Amino acid sequence: MTTPPPPSRFPVPELTKLPEDVRQRILEVQDKAGFVPNVFLALAHRPDEFRAFFAYHDALLLRESGLTKGEKEMIIVATSGANHCLYCVVAHGAILRIYEKNPLIADQVAVNHHKADITPRQKAMLDFAMKVCLDSATVGEADYAALRQHGFSDDDAWDIAGITALFGLSNRVANTISLRPNDEFYLMGRVPKART
CATH class of the missing domain: 1.20.1290.10 (AhpD-like)
Structure with missing residues (x-):
């Protein structure tokens, strides 16, 4: 079996070496999704940009608006x-x-x-x-x-x-940065979720 390519062409930092707020955000996403989307790992390469990107992301996507x-x-x-x-x-x-x-x-x-x-x-x-x-x-x-x-x-x-x-x-x-989609994304919403 071949090893999958890395999430990004840039180094992906270890969770334990990240600032607490960045690590906490990644762990929250992992708890909710069941995996860590590669974008979080790739952007964690630059914590200040990680914070700025997700602050604007949340301001736009989580606000109440006329869009669903x-x-x-x-x-x-x-x-x-x-x-x-x-x-x-x-x-x-x-x-x-x-x-x-x-x-x-x-x-x-x-x-x-x-x-x-x-x-x-x-x-x-x-x-x-x-x-x-x-x-x-x-x-x-x-x-x-x-x-x-x-x-x-x-x-x-x-x-x-x-x-x-x-x-x-x-x-x-x-x-x-050659950001690679997680394999999990390909089937999400296409096939019924496995019942546990």
Whole structure:
């Protein structure tokens, strides 16, 4: 049996050598998920950036807004697909499948959200996200108006743009450091969870 490649091309620190707050965050994620997603291990290489990234991540993804948890994950998966980020498509695709209780949705959204089995509202949301991702300099009033037609507020547009931008950064770092998706992500939300 071959040894799997490392989580990142950069050194992954030992948990015991990390600052207490970083170690605690990783252990909490491990308790909840049953494994440590490689992004936590890779970003722990630079604890200050780990803290900054997850502070902004939490501010955007955990706040109450006009977007559901599943819709926030759709934005991540669609824009990460456009940015060719394997880690984020696989990891957030798993989360999307779980939130939406739909084993097909992540693959559809990652490849072509216009052909995905999602609502017209969600397609409009992803149209805006993809414009922010690929051509943000041209975002204008017509783009906000298109969102408003589907019930999105300007604050929702900010959330869409913020999530897209944060994961634009994440995608580029993940690609550059060869961040490897955990094997566990590939089946999550696709097959029924084993009962214990």
